Amino acid sequence: MAAAIVYGTPPHNLVDVPTGALQVSPILPGSTALESLAEVSLDEAVVAAPPGTAERDYALAQALRVLKPGGRLTAFAPKDKGGSRLKKSLEAFGCEVFEESRKHNRICTVERPQTVAGLDAVLAKGAPQQMGQLWSQPGVFSWDRVDPGSALLLASLPPLKGRGADFGAGIGILALTVLASPDVKSLVLVDVDRRAVEAATRNVTDPRATILWADVRQAGLTDLDFVVMNPPFHDGGAEDRALGVAFIETAAKALRKGGSCWLTANRHLPYERPLAAAFSKVELRAEAGGYKIYEARK
Numbered sequence: 638m639a640a641a642i643v644y645g646t647p648p649h650n651l652v653d654v655p656t657g658a659l660q661v662s663p664i665l666p667g668s669t670a671l672e673s674l675a676e677v678s679l680d681e682a683v684v685a686a687p688p689g690t691a692e693r694d695y696a697l698a699q700a701l702r703v704l705k706p707g708g709r710l711t712a713f714a715p716k717d718k719g720g721s722r723l724k725k726s727l728e729a730f731g732c733e734v735f736e737e738s739r740k741h742n743r744i745c746t747v748e749r750p751q752t753v754a755g756l757d758a759v760l761a762k763g764a765p766q767q768m769g770q771l772w773s774q775p776g777v778f779s780w781d782r783v784d785p786g787s788a789l790l791l792a793s794l795p796p797l798k799g800r801g802a803d804f805g806a807g808i809g810i811l812a813l814t815v816l817a818s819p820d821v822k823s824l825v826l827v828d829v830d831r832r833a834v835e836a837a838t839r840n841v842t843d844p845r846a847t848i849l850w851a852d853v854r855q856a857g858l859t860d861l862d863f864v865v866m867n868p869p870f871h872d873g874g875a876e877d878r879a880l881g882v883a884f885i886e887t888a889a890k891a892l893r894k895g896g897s898c899w900l901t902a903n904r905h906l907p908y909e910r911p912l913a914a915a916f917s918k919v920e921l922r923a924e925a926g927g928y929k930i931y932e933a934r935k
Contacts, residue, residue: 641682681708684697697710730756778833789923802858802864808833854883864897901929
């Protein structure tokens with residue numbers, strides 16, 4: 638068993654990561670679930686703190702939970718993406734914090750106290766929970782509501798048929814609507830976030846569904862009749878339009894000739910050119926509330 642963990646991928650030369658540290662980020666497929674590690678069992682933890690408050694505090698609480706008293710926790714984040722609040726979060730756990738700034742990041746170092754204040758409450762707040770009829774968890778995209786782009790796509794989708802996939806499936810909201818069609822033979826839900834995959838496994842129990850924890854770009858799906866997706870356009874909090882383009886190109890490769898891709902996107906995202914390059918026919922099916930829906934045929 639490793640004596641140290643790392644949550645996320647620290648930028649080069651920002652902080653020292655112990656040799657052999659076990660990766661525990663939920664958005665790196667194949668990593669170990671931090672929740673599965675034993676209490677007070679590790680010597681060191683390095684955490685690239687997420688930007689969301691509940692998600693960030695939950696990750697810090699889990700790291701403190703698994704550290705031995707006196708174990709070292711190094712947590713960091715860009716100043717404008719939660720870094721300025723790291724010290725306060727750690728102090729609320731009863732930690733004495735050494736804080737420094739480097740490369741636009743705030744870096745906080747603590748020794749795990751004998752007793753961590755408020756640990757159970759923070760762990761409960763950030764844990765998987767039911768939102769109405771569906772399971773979700775802070776940190777998952779639009780974890781506590783149906784985002785407007787998905788809502789517009791749900792209202793625009795016709796009954797689908799054949800073999801399909803949901804790229805960036807989240808907790809399974811689109812999948813539940815797709816599977817309402819009896820003509821759907823199978824549906825593969827793919828998401829890079831382990832927390833979303835675990836929630837979708839609870840939410841989508843239809844035997845036609847298969848749920849994968851994977852990067853869509855590396856899932857290797859082929860010969861599909863349809864793909865539905867609400868592609869991400871942020872990476873680490875920064876806008877990255879290349880992600881959406883990669884989803885479009887991957888969908889085109891995964892579809893059979895004549896297959897369809899249904900996509901929702903923010904109105905400002907210029908996906909028309911990559912859609913036209915990847916598909917033989919592209920039609921705008923709906924536009925409302927700052928979002929647009931396209932159907933693209935291969």
